[in-house]
Amino acid sequence: MKTVFSAILCLGLSSVALATSPAVAQTAKQAPPPLEAYGELPDIEDVSLSPNGRIALLGKVNGKRMVLMxxxxxxxxxxxxxxxxxxxxxxxxxxxxxxxxxxxxxxxxDRFIADQAEFSNSMLVPVDSSKPVSTVFADNRDILNANYGSYGQRLIDARWYGYYAGLPMKRAQSGNSYYDGDPIALxxxxxAKNKxxxxASGATNRGNRDWEIQADGSIGAYLDYFRQDHRWVLRNGSDKQLATDYTSDDGWASLxxxxxxxxxxxxxxxxxxNxxxxxxxxxxxxxxxxLFDDVDGTVDTVYTDRYSRRMIGYALEDAPDEPIFFDEERQDAxxxxxxxFDAQNGKIVxxxxDRTKMLVTTNGNxxxxxxxxVDTTAGSTFQIGLERPAISPGLVGPISTFTYTAGDGLEIDAILTLPPGREAKDLPLVMLPHGGPQAHDEEGFDWWxxxxxxxxxxxxQPNFRGSTDKDQAFVDKGNGEWGKKMxxxxxxxxxxxxxxxIVDPSRACIVGASYGGYAAMAGITLQKDVYRCAVAVAGVSDLKRMVSREYNEGGSRSLRDFREETIxxxxxMDSISPAKLADQASAPILLIHGKDDTVVPYEQSTIMADKLKDAGKPYELVTLEGEDHWLSLSSTRLKMLAEAVRFVEKYNPAD
Structure with missing residues (x-):
């Protein structure tokens, strides 16, 4: 374990005071870090605490990506x-x-409607280094090697058990396993044995079943939701029906x-x-x-105890990062x-x-x-490590909220990031709309x-109409405004x-992913001479084809109706689809797409590329082999960033 001990030192783990860190002045003459510092996965991606405060860390140690305990x-x-x-x-x-x-x-x-799907697995990593790493269901030929939901862990008779939904398989005479249509089971x-x-069996009649497991490992309740008629049925572990009702067309019921x-x-x-x-x-x-009729505000999240699943608190829609616990002593802590940590954009994650030890992340200016x-009992804070140690405090570009008025008088909040150590005057601009589009950007360190x-x-990064940074009325203002007011x-x-x-309006490019990729394409097809270039990552170019594909691959009629309501x-749809307007492209465009994208199919970029080629318009197409919609892989995410920066610098140089 010597290499691990030395690796810990490289992470910079050290005790620090609870007080905020002193501000560090930006240095104008510092050279920018390499793009790897931004585009690769961070040195710390995730951290988890055991009941006694042991730490599991996902990140890079001495250049190797690992889970460290x-x-x-x-x-x-x-x-x-x-x-x-x-x-x-x-x-x-x-x-x-x-x-x-x-x-x-x-x-x-060929047996399936969709070409690809994302499958989930649970790897079991023991603390004891003499024991092997294993994967749930991997060695069981009667269950597909994937899980369809995790329902927690329970300690029973001094042994830990995990509860997972799996897909039952049948054995053929040849010994091979095959799927025979049985519903997902629990x-x-x-x-310890991975056995x-x-x-419990799953729902029949095309229903989706959701379970709740008691602290003793028994099934406390289960809920079946039937999408075709929007009906839900709740039963307890003894199969007694407790309640039944209907949701709205685009609603959902869960435990x-x-x-x-x-x-x-x-x-x-x-x-x-939603x-x-x-x-x-x-x-x-x-x-x-x-529940929560006496709460001032809208409850967005319910928190439960890790092992009993009893409610311990909640969070409000207006403050999703501020948990409110029922236990007053813990809430005070x-x-x-x-x-x-308010001044550092701190969040409890x-x-x-027992809520005596808490994980906190900070980022921003x-x-x-x-x-x-944070150990609330001892009143101390321990720094686990930095996400991007190569980007020193002075090299973080200033971040602020910039508010402006849209053409029809609607107030828009946007996140503005400025170059570090450079005067904010007549700067070139990168417009970076978020995905979703029902999402939003907020102040904080954004690697892109x-x-x-x-x-x-x-x-x-504008929170255009349809974004979720304000009330539902603001979200609804985006309905039917794709390619228009949005x-x-x-x-x-x-x-x-x-x-x-602050900026030179003649020196702007538009860059985005997912819906932001659509907006990038629309910025040079539905609009004219606004942007010098565009970069679209995993963007939708043909809206009608996209909606039809979703429906043909098993999407419900209510999903199709929702798409027509929002888009x-x-x-x-053809009148606001960039692929249908490729001959009107007013600037060069770079199309980047992951080959394994199961959300926006890769074909959405190849369709746009073919239309641009036919129209004689300047474009480039970059394929990210093995990458999905979320840019999950470090190497291909870096490739995306390098290509995007190269393209923008070519057509809209900063100096």
Whole structure:
């Protein structure tokens, strides 16, 4: 373990005071870091705490990507190299096993409607280095080697068990396994032995089943949701029906844990606008009660105990990063932590079950990302490490909120990132609209924005109409405005910055991914002479084809209706599809797309490339082999960034 001990020193782990770090002045003459510092996955991607405060860390140590485990005294116990696999999360089962959740993109073959799908697996990494790493279901030929949901871990008779949904397989006479149409079932897995036992069947009649597991490992309740008629049915572990009702057409019903005293189960009902209402239903039967009526604000998230699934707190829609616990003593400690890191854009991202130790991340001005552990009992803070140590405080571009008025008078908030050490005057601009589009950007270190800022560009990330940074009415203003007001909301930001003298409006490019990729294509086809160039990553170019494909691959009619409500009528989609308007492209465009994208198919970029080629318009197409929609791989994410920066610098040089 000597190499691991030396690696810990490289991470810069050290005790630090709870007080905020002193401000560091930006240095104008410092050379920018290499693009690798921005484009590669950060040195720390995720951290998890065990019940006793042991640390599991996903990140790079001495250049090798691994899951590293430290004991309560922060001494290394074991590690597992993970290379370039797509890790989605890490978490502890007790004190001796770390569960690594990963996904893989796989080809489905001719029997399936879709070409590809993303499959999830759970890797079990023991603290004891003499024991092997294994994968749930991997050695069981009666279950597909993938899990379809995780329902937590429970300690039963001194053994840890994990609960996973899996797809039952049949054995052919040849010995090969095949899928025969059985619904997803629930399995209990002995985590030490990695041995699975089927404990419940799944829903029939095309329903989706959701389970809640009691602290003793028994099934407390399960809910079946039937998408075809929007009906849900709730039963307890003894199969007694507790409640049934209907959701709205685009709604959903799911379980969210048990009540505080454990006598009831919590049901979350999501409506067409993605708003959630919370209800409790007694496990032995009785009337349904709406929760949080006495709370001032809209409850967005419910927190539950890790091992009993009883409610311990919640978070409000207006403050999603500020957990509110029912235990007043713990809530007082949380409040102090939030206040202590407020100036550093601090967020509580995890805690031990007793909430005496908390994980905090900070990032923003002078901070490219820091992970810390706060011990509320001892009143101390320990710095776990830095996400991007190559980007020193003085090299972080200034971040602020820039507010302006759209052409029709609507107020738009945008995140403005400026080049470090450079006067904010007549700068070249990179317009960087977010994906979604029902999402939003907020103040903080954004690796993509900071990469462009480090090369001398101002970067604007508008929360255009349809974004989620304000109320539902603001979200609804985006309905039917793809390629229209959602698009001009972006270019109105250029005019506002130009009026302040911050940017030169004739030196702007537009760059984006997913919906932002669509906006980049639309910026040079639906608009004219606004941008010098465009970079579209995993963007949608043919809206009608995209919506039809979703429906043909199993999407519901309500999903298709939702697309028509938000994008616009199907009859008008061609008029706002960049691929249909390729002959009007007014600037060069770079198309970048992951070959394994299961959200926006790779063909959306090849269609646009073919149309641009036919029209004799300048374009480039870069294929990211093995990459998905989320730029999960370090090497291909860096390739995307390098190509995007190269293209923008070619057509819109900063100097």
């Amino acid at each position: 430290l004991d309560e005294n922060r001494k290394p116990m074991n590690y597992a190299l993970v290379g370039d696999i797509k890790v989605r999360s890490i978490g502890w089962a007790g004190e001796d096993i770390v569960i690594v959740q990963r996904t893989d993109t796989q080809e489905l073959g 399995y209990r897995v002995d985590l 699975a036992e089927r404990i 969210a844990g048990f009540t505080r005293d454990g006598t009831g189960v919590v049901v979350a009902i999501t409506d067409d606008d 708003d959630v209402e919370w209800f409790s239903v007694p496990l032995q039967g009785g009337s349904t009660t709406k 949380v409040r102090k932590v939030i206040q202590g 995890g805690w031990t079950p 002078f901070d490219s990302g820091t992970w810390l552990m 924005a900071q990469a462009f800022a480090s090369r001398g560009y101002a970067v604007l 698009q001009t909301d972006l270019s109105d930001g250029i005019d506002a910055l130009a009026e302040k003298g 616009g009528p199907r009859s008008e």
